[in-house]
Structures are given as structure tokens and as C-alpha cells.
Amino acid sequence: MIIDWKTIKELHVNKKMEQIVGQWFDLDFFYVDEQGRIQNDFKAKDYTFFSHFFKVQMGHNYGQEWLEQDVEKIFENIRNEGEMVFEYKTFFPHVHGMVAKVVVDGELLGAVCAYPFLKNDVTEKELGEVVKHMVECGLSEVEAKASVSKMRKLFPRERGYMKEMLDIVSDEVGTFHEEISKREARIHELSHEVGNKYRYHNLIGKSKRMQQIYHLLQKINSSEATILIQGENGTGKELVAKAIHYNSPRKEAVFLAVNCSAFNDNLLDSELFGHVKGSFTGAIKDKKGFFEVANGGTLFLDEIGDTSLTMQVKLLRVLQEGTFLPVGATTPKKVNVRVVAATNKNLKEMIAKGEFREDLYYRINVINVQLPSLRERVEDIPILMDFFLEKRCAESGVPLKQFAKKTMEKMLDYPWPGNVRELENEIERLVVLSGDDKMITPDILNQRMIEHGETGAAREHGHGLKGVNTNGSLKDALEELEIHMIREGLKRCGFNKSRLAKELGISRAGLIMKVEKYGLDKRLLKRAVGE
Ligand SMILES: Nc1ncnc2c1ncn2[C@@H]1O[C@H](COP(=O)(O)OP(=O)(O)OP(=O)(O)O)[C@@H](O)[C@H]1O
Ligand SMILES: [Mg+2]
Incomplete structure (x- = not known):
């Protein structure tokens, strides 16, 4: 689960700590999420810097970029770093920062950084190099000198x-974060309990047809009637x-x-x-049949329409x-x-043709459950899609797609001749094909689906925009x-x-925003496989 940084930054303890450390050491805290994205908005009007140096840096057009470069470097190796808190080098020579990992249940969820400081043994010559670098980057010499001289030189004890x-x-x-997660899990649980109508046991579907089925199944819970x-x-x-x-x-008991339909008549017998x-x-010893094995439990006779007339008796x-x-x-x-x-055959028609015994039909059909096809409950497709997607991603250990x-x-347009099974298979295929x-x-949809109702397909390919749909809205x-x-x-x-x-x-920030919006970052995937 991803950290809610906005709330975290507002935490009283953290604010207090920021203040103490800021005043003592003249430096600032900032927060970074699990993908290395900085969570503070330094451009905000009311943002106050403890560090003069940092303020000068962020006043520069590329100040944010320099900081992002530092963070990117930290994140290249942060998962291999043995220490929970460590110092790092920055864009400016001899200027340092310190970073603490945020780890929950062994998973890296982000970092807290303190920046900038010098080390106590920094020489005048080295300080001159910092100023020189700043001037080369386009900062005024006066400002550079002033901000460098104000930066704290920390002794090992202070760094400790x-x-x-x-x-x-x-x-x-x-x-x-753990607290919030627990609370949210509970809320989720509760809303699930309340919204139970969307599922019954392993069945999913919120359509009226499915709700009627849940209702019926609930009513016959304790009945012994044949179904x-x-x-x-x-x-x-x-x-x-x-x-x-x-x-x-x-x-x-047993189910x-x-x-x-899997056996011939003698074998089924x-x-x-x-x-x-x-x-x-071949009958070398006594053998119990399914009816005996299922004693006390439930026997599910699938494809009962495929049994012979003698078997029906x-x-x-x-x-x-x-x-x-x-x-x-x-x-x-x-x-x-x-x-x-159960059967997918029309038993009434079979009776008319003399292929199914009417007396057996009435005996098994005490309660009838007629399952709608997926076409008849299109409104269930999205939740079934989500359900199978979640299941598939979890099973194959990839982050939720x-x-x-x-x-x-x-997928909503497609007629789904194979119903839920076909939908489930298609999603399994899509999860694999979408890769990272x-x-x-x-x-990457199945060709049948791409072709279904698609008139512009050939035209698109002709324009070399393979995979991009030129129908529909421009947006x-x-x-x-x-x-x-x-x-x-x-x-x-x-x-x-x-x-x-x-x-x-x-x-770069614009790109990162889009990458995030569309979820195209490979680091997400790496995290899930535990890198
Ligand atoms: N309402 C549903 N909610 C969730 N999964 C479903 C639902 N309906 C079917 N499925 C899934 O679709 C697949 C096919 O279901 P199932 O085997 O029960 O169908 P069936 O009607 O017995 O099919 P067949 O006639 O081919 O034997 C299974 O993987 C099942 O989990
Ligand atoms: Mg079946």
C-alpha cells in the first residue's frame, strides 16, 4: 500500500522534529515516495526554508532538477544499502545530505532526507570550490558566498x-502508515460486509439477474431439495x-x-x-460408487442431459x-x-424428442436455477474484469494492472459466447501479454475482440499507427x-x-507525471518481485 505523504508531512511529531533539526543544524527535511519522487512542494508560497543554501538553490530555475538528480542517485542503490540511515553526496561538491529509509514489513515505502550540510573538516579551498560550482551554474557570487558561509559544518557527533x-x-x-492501512483495511472489510450483495460465496455479479439468484440460493440454504x-x-x-x-x-461433508458425459453407459453405471x-x-474387487462416497454430502451430476435413458431410470x-x-x-x-x-441442454426439447425422461426431469427440477449468459448481464462485466484482474495479478505476483x-x-461490446470462462481466460492472457x-x-486484445465491430482497423494499420485507435474521441x-x-x-x-x-x-517532471498517470514505471514491477 502506498503512503499518504500529505498526511504524514502534517504529523505533529514530524513537524516538531523538522523544526528542531532545522533550527539546530540549519537544514531542511523532505520526503520521497517509494519511486523516488519528492513529495514537498518547495515552490509553494508559504514554504519556509531553514537552510539559506537550499533556498538559494530552489530559487534557481534548475534547482529542483539538481535535487531530483541527487534523489535519483540515492534510489539507484537504496535497496542494496545495508544501513537504514546514511549520508549521501549531492550535486554540489562537499555538500552532503542524509537519508533515512522508510521500511514497512520489509518493503521500502519511501525515504526522509535532511539537506544540506558540510562536514566539520571541510577546508577553505573546498568551500571555494562549492562557490565556484554555484557560480558556474548561474547563481550570483554574492548569494553563493553568503549561503555557503551560513551552511553548518557538522561534527561526527552532531551527525550522529x-x-x-x-x-x-x-x-x-x-x-x-501501518495504522492508516489497518484502519483502511477495516473500512474496506466493513463496506464489503455491507455491500455483500455483489457476491455470494464465489459468485460475482451485481446485476439484477444475479441478485435474484443469490436471493434464491439463500432461501434454499437449508433445504434438501434437488436442484x-x-x-x-x-x-x-x-x-x-x-x-x-x-x-x-x-x-x-463431501462435495x-x-x-x-465423460463416461460411456456401462462405465457410468x-x-x-x-x-x-x-x-x-476387470472387477477384481468391490468398488464404491460416487453415491456411496458422497454419502452425507452433495453429489453434483454435471451434464445430466448427456445420460442414456436406462441410466435415467x-x-x-x-x-x-x-x-x-x-x-x-x-x-x-x-x-x-x-x-x-446441471446441464447446458434444453431438457424440455429433449423430452419432446423422447431423449429425456419426463419423470426424472420433474424429480430433479424441484428447484430451478437458470443462469444468465454474460450478454444478458453486461453490467457485471466490469466487476468480473476487476475481480479476475486482481486475482491474476496476485497469483502471478505482479502489481495490480x-x-x-x-x-x-x-470488452463490454463483445458478445462473450464462452461467457465468464472466456472472460477469465482472456484476462489471464492480457495479464501475461501486457508484460511490464x-x-x-x-x-493486445484477442483478435476476435479487436475485429468485433471494428470498421476502421484496416485503415489504422495503413497509417502506420499500429495499436493506436484512431476511432472515437481525439482525447x-x-x-x-x-x-x-x-x-x-x-x-x-x-x-x-x-x-x-x-x-x-x-x-522531466511532466514526463514523470505522465508515467505515473499511466503506470508505466518498471520500478513498480521490480518492487513487487522483491528487488
Ligand atoms: N458469477 C461468477 N463469478 C465469478 N466467477 C465465475 C462466475 N461464473 C463463472 N465463473 C468462473 O468461470 C469459469 C466457468 O465456471 P463454471 O465451470 O462454473 O461454468 P459451467 O457453467 O459449469 O461451464 P460448462 O458448462 O462449460 O461446464 C470458472 O472458472 C468460474 O470460476
Ligand atoms: Mg461445468
Whole structure:
């Protein structure tokens, strides 16, 4: 979780500490986030500097840049630095700073810096070099001299005190951050509890259709009735079966799923009901069937529409009487199993054609759950997308990615013939294909989706703007182009932002802002894999 620097800077302890250290040593504190971005606004009207030198530096056009260079250097190595607080060299010769890492749970979340100071053994000649450097950078000689002479020359003991102070501040930042995180986690939990309607067990969806299903499932929680779940492929039939089982009084017992279409008739017979030794070639010992194994629990008969008429008779018997006959046995067995069945076939049509027994249909269809296709609940697509994205990113250990607006639009437009399963697979693919990028852009979408409703595709490619959509609003297209250019540029320049900013003809700060906005920084990814 990212630190809320604004609040941290306002903390009373930190303000106090800044004041003490500032007055003692004539230097200033500033805060840096986990990516090395400075959090203080030195240009703010009411900003007061303790250090005259710092004030003079920040009065220069490039003052901020010089400071950023220092910080960039610190951050190149900060994760390998063994000490929590250490001194660093700055843009100006013989001028030093001190930095304390902010680490929470082993994760670097930023740093607190104290700047600038000289060391007690600095010579007159060296001080002259500082002034010379400042003048070369375009500062007036009078100002340079005055600010250098006012800078404190710190003895090792004083630097030791400062180290302790900085340590306290960085500690405070970490502790406070942890407190806030805990509080936010609780708020999140609470809002989740309240907003429970968006999910039921593992089912996700806020659409009216899904809400009705949750409501129905809740009502039948403690019922023992047989349930028939119907829906297209990938609409979550198995998920519903599990939700039923794990919310029922049988939840401590087995949930067993059998795919009826995976066996031929004879095999299914023996799988479901078991067999006795010697009942057929290969039956070398007694074998328990699924009905017996699932005793006390729930048996999920998936693809029940694929069973033969003879099998249907046997199923009907077990459902009605709770007894069945293992293959080759002479005495029936009795079990207590709750049956949940599912199919993507239209059983009514099958009955009309004589392919499914009507009596069995009415026996299993005591309660009917009809799952809507994804097309019928388009409003659930965004939350399902977010859910699968979060899950995928967490599973593969990458920082949470984000869908570009255009990607989202395309996914909403697509008819999803494979329903939730197809959506889940597509997101898995996108997470992989987006590589180091935080933003999932539409150019990597499945070809089917890119082509769906896309009339301008060929034209775009003809213009050499591959991956940038020239349909839609100009603002969106420009944004996409910007993302594209920055992403490629960063790779080309080895993530050297100063260089890329120059190439693109924008300020370094401007580039950093855009990189942050679009989440294109590779350092984010590095952090997640623990570098
Ligand atoms: N409402 C939902 N919320 C979250 N995930 C879902 C939802 N519906 C389906 N899924 C996910 O989609 C995938 C397919 O679901 P499931 O296997 O339950 O579908 P099915 O209807 O049994 O499909 P098939 O007919 O192909 O067997 C699973 O990975 C499941 O987790
Ligand atoms: Mg299934």
C-alpha cells in the first residue's frame, strides 16, 4: 500500500522534529515516495526554508532538477544499502545530505532526507570550490558566498544525533502508515460486509439477474431439495453447485462432482453405483460408487442431459427411494445424498424428442436455477474484469494492472459466447501479454475482440499507427498515442527519464507525471518481485 505523504508531512511529531533539526543544524527535511519522487512542494508560497543554501538553490530555475538528480542517485542503490540511515553526496561538491529509509514489513515505502550540510573538516579551498560550482551554474557570487558561509559544518557527533532524529522520523512514518492501512483495511472489510450483495460465496455479479439468484440460493440454504442448474457453457453452473453445498448443513461433508458425459453407459453405471467383485471382467474387487462416497454430502451430476435413458431410470430410483443397486449386486444399498444436477441442454426439447425422461426431469427440477449468459448481464462485466484482474495479478505476483478505457469498452461490446470462462481466460492472457506495463491497452486484445465491430482497423494499420485507435474521441486517441510513445521510449532509453523527456520535448517532471498517470514505471514491477 502506498503512503499518504500529505498526511504524514502534517504529523505533529514530524513537524516538531523538522523544526528542531532545522533550527539546530540549519537544514531542511523532505520526503520521497517509494519511486523516488519528492513529495514537498518547495515552490509553494508559504514554504519556509531553514537552510539559506537550499533556498538559494530552489530559487534557481534548475534547482529542483539538481535535487531530483541527487534523489535519483540515492534510489539507484537504496535497496542494496545495508544501513537504514546514511549520508549521501549531492550535486554540489562537499555538500552532503542524509537519508533515512522508510521500511514497512520489509518493503521500502519511501525515504526522509535532511539537506544540506558540510562536514566539520571541510577546508577553505573546498568551500571555494562549492562557490565556484554555484557560480558556474548561474547563481550570483554574492548569494553563493553568503549561503555557503551560513551552511553548518557538522561534527561526527552532531551527525550522529541527526541520524537518530531521522531514524525516529522514518519510524514514525512507517508506524503511522501501518495504522492508516489497518484502519483502511477495516473500512474496506466493513463496506464489503455491507455491500455483500455483489457476491455470494464465489459468485460475482451485481446485476439484477444475479441478485435474484443469490436471493434464491439463500432461501434454499437449508433445504434438501434437488436442484437443477441450467445455463450456457461457462456461466458458472459448477460454481453455483459449490455455493449451494458450502452454504448447506452438509458443508462439512463431501462435495463430489461427476461429469456424466465423460463416461460411456456401462462405465457410468459402475462409477455412480459401484460394483461387486467379479461382476464383470476387470472387477477384481468391490468398488464404491460416487453415491456411496458422497454419502452425507452433495453429489453434483454435471451434464445430466448427456445420460442414456436406462441410466435415467436408475437415477430416478435413487432420487426417489434413496436406494441403488451396485453393478453385479443382489441387495440394494441405501444412501443419504443431496443431488444437484446441471446441464447446458434444453431438457424440455429433449423430452419432446423422447431423449429425456419426463419423470426424472420433474424429480430433479424441484428447484430451478437458470443462469444468465454474460450478454444478458453486461453490467457485471466490469466487476468480473476487476475481480479476475486482481486475482491474476496476485497469483502471478505482479502489481495490480489497470484496463485502459478503450480496452474496457471493447470488452463490454463483445458478445462473450464462452461467457465468464472466456472472460477469465482472456484476462489471464492480457495479464501475461501486457508484460511490464501497468496499463492493459486494447492493442493486445484477442483478435476476435479487436475485429468485433471494428470498421476502421484496416485503415489504422495503413497509417502506420499500429495499436493506436484512431476511432472515437481525439482525447482518447491522443492518450493512447501518448502511452504508446512513452512506453516504447522508456524501453528505448533504458528507463532514463531525463533522456526521454528531452527526446519528447517535455519537462522531466511532466514526463514523470505522465508515467505515473499511466503506470508505466518498471520500478513498480521490480518492487513487487522483491528487488
Ligand atoms: N458469477 C461468477 N463469478 C465469478 N466467477 C465465475 C462466475 N461464473 C463463472 N465463473 C468462473 O468461470 C469459469 C466457468 O465456471 P463454471 O465451470 O462454473 O461454468 P459451467 O457453467 O459449469 O461451464 P460448462 O458448462 O462449460 O461446464 C470458472 O472458472 C468460474 O470460476
Ligand atoms: Mg461445468
